Amino acid sequence: MRKLKRYGPPILLISPSLFLIGLFVYVLIFSSAQTSMTDIYTNPQFAGTRPHTFVWFTNFIDLLKDGDFQHSLKNLLLYTLVFITGAMFFGFLWAWLLDKRARFEGVFRSVFLFPMAVSSVAAGVVWRWLLNSNVGDRATGLNRLFQMVGLDFLENKWTNNISFGIVAVAIPAIWQMSGYIMALFLAGFRGIPTELREAARVDGANEFKLYRYVIFPQLSPVALSALIILGHMSLKVFDLIMAITGAKFYPTKVPAVDMYNLMTEGNFANAAAVGIILLLVVLVLIVPYLIHTARGDKR
Amino acid sequence: MAVDTSITQRSGDTGRIVGKRFDWGRPVRFIILLFFLIVVLIPVYVLLVTSFKGIGDAQAVRAWDLPQVWTLENWKSAWQGTPGLPAVAPALARTALMVVPAAIISSFLGSMNGFVLARWRFPYSNIVFTLLLFGMFIPYQAVMVPLYRLVLSMQTTLHLGVGIPSLIVLHVIYGIPITTLIFRNYYESVPQELIEASRVDGAGMLRTYAWVVLPISIPSFVVVLIWQFTSAWNDYLFAVYFGGNAASQAPVTVTLNTIAQGSMLANYGAAMAGALLASLPTLIVYIFLGKYFVGGLMSGSVKG
Numbered sequence: 001m002r003k004l005k006r007y008g009p010p011i012l013l014i015s016p017s018l019f020l021i022g023l024f025v026y027v028l029i030f031s032s033a034q035t036s037m038t039d040i041y042t043n044p045q046f047a048g049t050r051p052h053t054f055v056w057f058t059n060f061i062d063l064l065k066d067g068d069f070q071h072s073l074k075n076l077l078l079y080t081l082v083f084i085t086g087a088m089f090f091g092f093l094w095a096w097l098l099d100k101r102a103r104f105e106g107v108f109r110s111v112f113l114f115p116m117a118v119s120s121v122a123a124g125v126v127w128r129w130l131l132n133s134n135v136g137d138r139a140t141g142l143n144r145l146f147q148m149v150g151l152d153f154l155e156n157k158w159t160n161n162i163s164f165g166i167v168a169v170a171i172p173a174i175w176q177m178s179g180y181i182m183a184l185f186l187a188g189f190r191g192i193p194t195e196l197r198e199a200a201r202v203d204g205a206n207e208f209k210l211y212r213y214v215i216f217p218q219l220s221p222v223a224l225s226a227l228i229i230l231g232h233m234s235l236k237v238f239d240l241i242m243a244i245t246g247a248k249f250y251p252t253k254v255p256a257v258d259m260y261n262l263m264t265e266g267n268f269a270n271a272a273a274v275g276i277i278l279l280l281v282v283l284v285l286i287v288p289y290l291i292h293t294a295r296g297d298k299r
Numbered sequence: 300m301a302v303d304t305s306i307t308q309r310s311g312d313t314g315r316i317v318g319k320r321f322d323w324g325r326p327v328r329f330i331i332l333l334f335f336l337i338v339v340l341i342p343v344y345v346l347l348v349t350s351f352k353g354i355g356d357a358q359a360v361r362a363w364d365l366p367q368v369w370t371l372e373n374w375k376s377a378w379q380g381t382p383g384l385p386a387v388a389p390a391l392a393r394t395a396l397m398v399v400p401a402a403i404i405s406s407f408l409g410s411m412n413g414f415v416l417a418r419w420r421f422p423y424s425n426i427v428f429t430l431l432l433f434g435m436f437i438p439y440q441a442v443m444v445p446l447y448r449l450v451l452s453m454q455t456t457l458h459l460g461v462g463i464p465s466l467i468v469l470h471v472i473y474g475i476p477i478t479t480l481i482f483r484n485y486y487e488s489v490p491q492e493l494i495e496a497s498r499v500d501g502a503g504m505l506r507t508y509a510w511v512v513l514p515i516s517i518p519s520f521v522v523v524l525i526w527q528f529t530s531a532w533n534d535y536l537f538a539v540y541f542g543g544n545a546a547s548q549a550p551v552t553v554t555l556n557t558i559a560q561g562s563m564l565a566n567y568g569a570a571m572a573g574a575l576l577a578s579l580p581t582l583i584v585y586i587f588l589g590k591y592f593v594g595g596l597m598s599g600s601v602k603g
Contacts, residue, residue, distance in 0.1 A: 007421040009504040014415045017408055017431065017479070020472045024442065024449075025434040031445035046448070094335065097328050110589060111336050117585035117592065119533030121552040122574040125559045126342045129349065129567050140362040145341075148363065175339065183593055236438045239535040239552075246560055259440050260539070263447070272444040279441035286436045290429065 029279065036060070036272035043266040052269075059273040068250075069258060069274075075166040076254045080234040082167050086174035087230055088223075091181025098182070099189040109186070113179035120176070124243020127172040131244065133160040159244060165251035169244055173237065181226050188222035189215075228289050235282050350374060350572040373568030377558065377576060384561050385546035387573045390554035394532060395580070397463045397550055401470035402527035406520055408471070409478020413519075414512050416479065417486035418494045419504055428483065435476035439536055450541055462548030465541050470531045478523050481595065485519040486512065518591075525588055526595035529581050551577045 037056055044050040063069045094112055098105055115123065132141035135155045139147060143155045158168040192215060200214045238256040245252045247260055255274050262271035348363075353370040361367075380386025415421075416428045439446075450469070453459045459468065489512070497507040535552040542549030545557040555577045559570040585592050 010415040010419045010421050010424075013504070014412050014427065017412050017475050018427065021431055021434045021475055024446070024472050025437060026430075028442035028445045028449070029437070032441055032443075035444050090335075094332070097332050100324070100328060102325075102328060102332055108332050108336060110586075111339055113589075113593070114582070114585060115339065115342075117529060117581045118578045119535065119552055119581070121533075121535050121556050121559075122578045123342070125555065125567075125570045125574040126346045128559070129345060129571075130342065134359065138359050140359045144359065144362045175342070179339075183597070187597065232436065236440070238440075242535065242539070243556055243559065256438075256440055259443065263444065263540075268444050275438070275440040275443055278438045282436065282438050290433070290436070 032272045032275055032279075035269055036276050038269050040269040041267050046266065046268045055269075059270050060277070063270060063273055063277070069255070071250070072253050072255050072258050075252065076235065076237070078164070079166045079170050079173075079237060079254065080231065082170040083173045083177075083234045083237075084227065084230045086170065087177045087181050088226060090174065090178035091226065092185050094178065094182040095185035095189055098186060109179075109183070112182050115176045116180050118176070120172075120239035121243045123172055123176060124240055127175075127240075128244045131158040131168050131171070133157040159249070159252050162251045165245075166254070169237075169240055169252050172244070173234070173240055177230065177233070181230070184222050184226050185219065188219045192218045224289075228285065231285050232282060235278065235285070346571050346575055349567055350575060352568055373572040374576075377569045377573035380546070381569070384558050384569065385554045387551060387554060387558070387576045389547075390545075390549065390551040391576065391580075393463050393548070394550040394552075397466050397470070398528050398531040401467045401474065401531050402524050404467075405471045405474035405478050405527050406523045408475055409480075409482045409523055410513070410516055410520070411508070412475070412479040413482025413484075413486050414508055415504075417483045418489065418491065418512070419507075428479070431479055432476050434473065435480070439473070443540060447540065462541070462543035463550070466531075466534075466537055466550065469537050469541065470527070470534070473537075474527050474531075478527065481523050481526070482516070482519055485516070489515065521588070521591045522594045525584055525591050528584065529592070529595075532581050 036059055037054055038052045039055050039058075040046050040052045042050065045052045094108075098108060102108060130141040132139070132143065134140060135143055135157070139155065142158075146152060146154045157165075159165040161168070196214055196218070197210065200210050205213065236256060237254055238260070241249075241252055241254060241257055242260075247257055255278055259271045259274040259278075262268075262274065345363075348365060350373050351369045351371070352366040353368055353372060355368065356364070356366055376384070378386065378388050412431065416424055446469075450459070450465055453468075454461055454465065459465055493511060494507060497511045502510070532550075533552065534550075535556070538550045538553045539556075542553045545554045555570070555573050558573050
């Protein structure tokens with residue numbers, strides 16, 4: 001009875017949220033998995049006016065065998081690699097440059113971070129102009145800029161390249177997220193106690209050793225968080241592609257875009273299968289991280 | 300090298316005289332930073348300049364030039380819409396009607412959850428927290444198909460409106476994990492003695508929450524409200540699935556993308572003006588409340 005009095009109110013207070021998350025996350029994931037194993041390929045089947053049957057993993061096998069979907073997976077991998085590398089590189093570089101007490105530090109920080117406050121759709125509007133694939137006399141956007149500053153050899157077709165078009169989409173993503181990574185690393189740099197650097201100096205560490213043995217180890221938790229955040233974001237990429245090239249552009253499509261097209265066609269079973277595949281990919285990344293941080297919590 | 304001296308300056312006690320020698324590192328770093336500053340601002344230049352250009356400036360050669368004649372034509376057509384392209388102004392109003400309630404409701408839910416999970420714990424509350432948090436990490440694609448079915452049925456059985464009302468519900472629900480996380484982290488920094496004192500005085504949970512915890516939660520509320528405001532304002536995924544018609548029901552991201560995809564060949568100007576209009580609210584929040592925006596970023600990232 002006393003327990004009920006003590007624990008009843010908090011459980012009651014949190015139960016609406018628990019119910020909502022339980023339904024909208026857990027039940028729906030389960031339901032998604034269920035739909036992904038059916039043959040609901042048309043709208044009437046989805047509405048329940050036509051029958052459907054259970055087909056086990058047929059949809060998954062078909063998707064993974066399909067060359068078009070493989071192209072999406074390959075694009076996603078390529079995008080993730082370029083995006084993470086780029087954002088980590090510039091984020092770290094800017095933080096490193098700013099950590100040395102640059103003049104107008106606040107201005108630099110604000111400008112580097114501002115793209116994050118802009119929606120991917122708005123960013124997509126201007127980046128589609130910048131990534132215009134015209135070259136030569138008809139060039140606009142970055143290609144024209146390259147001509148103007150004498151870097152003509154950099155002119156290229158951007159998103160119009162069937163194998164590497166997706167890399168062009170990673171550029172605006174790097175533009176948007178590098179400032180965030182900078183903020184993370186800057187907080188990391190500032191969190192390193194001055195005494196630690198001093199001690200290393202007194203012990204005769206040179207610049208290289210200082211970084212290798214003092215600064216990098218101190219920054220590694222930050223780097224890990226940054227990697228997880230970026231990886232997690234990049235696997236969900238959707239907005240930018242919809243804004244820059246649209247839903248029907250083969251060279252730059254990724255699973256999330258495929259899913260949108262499948263759903264608009266009424267192919268709900270395959271759409272759900274794509275969703276589950278994305279979930280599995282994200283889980284591989286997130287679950288170790290969650291376990292890692294949960295362990296850290298207990299200590 | 301450059302790096303060397305500044306660290307010497309910072310620690311200050313390695314005995315080297317820094318002031319006498321000119322530190323070349325500083326100007327070099329400054330110039331590199333300035334270069335990146337310009338690169339990052341290039342899209343802003345393009346947006347502004349193109350949005351003021353008229354038809355006469357359409358040649359490729361003049362792509363990077365300032366307008367020959369500055370005109371408000373693009374801004375007008377983006378604001379009011381043109382035949383075939385939806386208007387941004389009503390979309391902005393709809394989006395405001397969506398994000399304000401969504402941000403307020405999910406902040407309160409997050410605050411209550413955070414309080415319970417940090418300072419009024421019950422058996423297995425840590426597991427409950429992890430279960431809630433998981434909702435933040437899933438790709439929403441994993442629930443989209445059944446969610447579509449669920450929202451459709453809520454629209455018919457509960458008379459939930461298509462577009463903005465449906466999106467409010469979704470942003471509130473999927474905002475619970477992040478808002479709970481931010482508030483929980485904040486309340487962990489509130490001394491347990493404060494809560495215990497209130498308990499000893501005979502106050503129950505709700506009274507402790509309302510009179511002791513809520514009044515000191517304002518900084519967290521600002522962070523969470525800004526976070527939710529920005530992410531709901533910029534959302535496109537839910538908007539495109541559940542926003543309905545771009546001209547009359549959907550939030551501004553959908554309207555903007557409709558304009559952008561529609562005006563592709565004709566004229567980028569209207570899309571650019573529309574993009575600036577659509578970004579203005581979040582940019583204003585960023586400029587004036589940037590500190591709290593960064594606070595949200597940090598708490599959203601580094602768990603625990």
